[in-house]
Amino acid sequence: MKKLTVLLAAALLFSGATSALATPSTQIWIPSTDIQAFGSFHLGIDNYVAAEGEGQAPFYVLGLTAGVLPFEKVQAEIGIDYMASGGDPYDDYPLYFNAKVATPEGALFGGSPALAVGGYNFGTESDLTNQNIVYGLIAKTLPVIGRLSVGYFTSNEDVIGDDNSDILASWDRTLSEISPKLWAAVDYQGGDSALGALSFGLSWAFADNVSVIAGYDIFNNSDLNDTFTTQLDINF
DSSP states (O other), X not given: OHHHHHHHHHHXXXXXXXXOSSSSXXXXXXXXXXXXXXXXXXXXXXXXXXXXXXXXXXXXXXXXXXXXXXXXXXXXXXXXXXXXXXXXXXXXXXXXXXXXXXXXXXXXSTTOOEEEEEEEXXXXXXXXXXXXXXXXXXXXXXXXXXXXXXXXXXXXXXXXXXXXXXXXXXXXXXXXXXXXXXXXEEEEEOSSSTTOEEEEXXXXXXXXXXXXXEEEEEESSTTSOOEEEEEEEEEO
């Protein structure tokens, strides 16, 4: 808790601001083609709690992300995350880093999709926390349907295991028929490692810069318990 408090205080002093997860800007579980605007920050506070069973500790993520490129058609963000689950060897090295470069929809030519490349979970301890996940994504928003995204990731085999590369896919949409504050998403990360999961959830925007996601994660590996997740996002 002392480490968490210190990091939170540092995040607020850093500029009164922040962005995304222990990953870059995300959907529920996987990265998205969204990116933090230049000069803005995002604070993300995420919790994952096992839906049933014992022996799987709650997992917490405190993330700070900043937009760093002042261009309209090519944007970038960088971030730092504090991850903890309480007492295991990974908690001795709780800091992880992420970065992303992206182009928004329509930036390359009329009707062009959004593109993003990036990496996350770059840990500080070799062969333990350096998951080094690198990915690419393409996304397009379709009338009525919403936004569809597809991509691919690879990671450090020495940490993640043999099943360290697979697809990324997602659907998300603002449910404006109900309220412009309500957003829904379903995403999928392939593979049977601890990274692979099908996730879905809803978000409600309490203000222009504050929203909360409530979601559920079904891991591809049946040895892992499903988790409930709540994710508080604050933009500055």
